[in-house]
Amino acid sequence: MKWLEVSCKVPQEASEALCAVILDWPEVQGLAVEGVFDKAPLHPEYGEWLDESLLQTDDVVVRFYLPEPISEADATERTMAALRLVKGAGLMVEDVPEQVSCLVLDEDSWASAWKEDYHPIPIGNRLVIVPEWDQEAMADDDALTQRLPIILEPGMAFGTGTHQTTQLCLQSLEEVVTDGARVLDVGCGTGILAIAAAKLGAGEVLAMDVDPVAVSTARENVSRNGVENNVSVLNGNLLAPMDVDPTPVVTETGIVTPLAKGFLCSQDLAQMPAWNVVVANILRDIVILHLPVIKSSLAPGGKLLVSGFVQEQAAKVAAAMVEHGFRVSDRKDKDDWVVLIAEHVS
Numbered sequence: 001m002k003w004l005e006v007s008c009k010v011p012q013e014a015s016e017a018l019c020a021v022i023l024d025w026p027e028v029q030g031l032a033v034e035g036v037f038d039k040a041p042l043h044p045e046y047g048e049w050l051d052e053s054l055l056q057t058d059d060v061v062v063r064f065y066l067p068e069p070i071s072e073a074d075a076t077e078r079t080m081a082a083l084r085l086v087k088g089a090g091l092m093v094e095d096v097p098e099q100v101s102c103l104v105l106d107e108d109s110w111a112s113a114w115k116e117d118y119h120p121i122p123i124g125n126r127l128v129i130v131p132e133w134d135q136e137a138m139a140d141d142d143a144l145t146q147r148l149p150i151i152l153e154p155g156m157a158f159g160t161g162t163h164q165t166t167q168l169c170l171q172s173l174e175e176v177v178t179d180g181a182r183v184l185d186v187g188c189g190t191g192i193l194a195i196a197a198a199k200l201g202a203g204e205v206l207a208m209d210v211d212p213v214a215v216s217t218a219r220e221n222v223s224r225n226g227v228e229n230n231v232s233v234l235n236g237n238l239l240a241p242m243d244v245d246p247t248p249v250v251t252e253t254g255i256v257t258p259l260a261k262g263f264l265c266s267q268d269l270a271q272m273p274a275w276n277v278v279v280a281n282i283l284r285d286i287v288i289l290h291l292p293v294i295k296s297s298l299a300p301g302g303k304l305l306v307s308g309f310v311q312e313q314a315a316k317v318a319a320a321m322v323e324h325g326f327r328v329s330d331r332k333d334k335d336d337w338v339v340l341i342a343e344h345v346s
């Protein structure tokens with residue numbers, strides 16, 4: 001069987017919207033975004049704030065695979081239509097054929113092309129992120145088999161384990177999760193941190209995300225890892241008022257409109273027993289907005305891990321944490337990125 005490898009060059013800030021449209025095509029197998037994601041992704045539709053200092057215009061390549069009998073001409077036309085949708089949603093993309101290129105691959109080349117960018121990634125002392133198809137290869141590596149595997153199928157949601165902030169949070173979870181702990185993962189993306197917490201011994205983990213796509217990806221990853229008994233995944237927004245309509249609104253372009261909607265609200269959280277660990281890898285301002293609700297749901301002595309911001313923003317986050325009654329006890333840096341670890345002090 002033949003496959004078409006379609007590559008489309010777009011500015012980084014338009015890549016997620018383009019991926020969302022392309023992933024709606026039932027024939028698409030494998031989608032990857034290539035380029036340097038050294039700044040946080042922007043999701044204005046999910047309440048993440050645009051931060052001028054994080055804006056960048058570097059192009060990335062969205063690459064995906066379509067099976068025969070789809071022709072190069074069809075694939076190019078459909079990709080152009082997707083680009084037009086993204087452009088219509090207000091994102092800066094060029095919807096010209098020069099942005100799109102196609103390569104015909106046979107089955108073997110397709111399988112390796114899609115998978116070659118993803119390999120097991122050891123994290124910290126105890127964890128390893130394993131792409132679903134690399135599990136067998138990993139069995140040959142004694143050092144890796146000693147680690148706790150987090151098996152992931154890279155999908156649309158953020159959190160394949162390659163981003164510095166995800167790795168910093170994983171490393172920090174290793175240090176703070178104790179046996180039987182109750183862990184809350186705010187902005188779970190693929191569910192990677194929640195799964196790690198469960199594998200590290202947490203008794204009960206609640207993973208939540210405002211993005212319904214992230215919620216379904218996280219649920220799949222949770223069952224892939226056999227941690228369904230310990231991890232629940234909910235759509236929600238702890239910043240939203242209680243009486244919001246939980247039905248997501250989808251525009252003609254397939255992009256969820258600006259929302260303050262969610263199933264899980266801060267009031268729901270208030271009904272639950274306190275958490276021993278809360279992890280939130282979002283963005284600076286969203287993290288800061290979450291501090292009051294996190295403070296009221298974290299057990300005294302409980303640990304808060306926050307990331308999603310760069311070094312020059314860390315002081316502002318740390319100051320806000322102190323203002324809300326946390327004691328910042330540790331910090332880790334990777335490249336420009338930071339995780340802050342704080343303790344709830346009453």
Ligand SMILES: C[S@@+](CC[C@H](N)C(=O)[O-])C[C@H]1O[C@@H](n2cnc3c(N)ncnc32)[C@H](O)[C@@H]1O
Binds near residue numbers: 046048157165193214
């Ligand atoms: C940077 S990703 C982190 C994903 C994963 N936890 C990780 O560490 O790789 C941030 C996630 O937060 C979600 N998010 C943004 N604002 C949110 C909010 N107000 N409530 C819950 N999730 C939110 C986004 O949809 C996205 O999946």
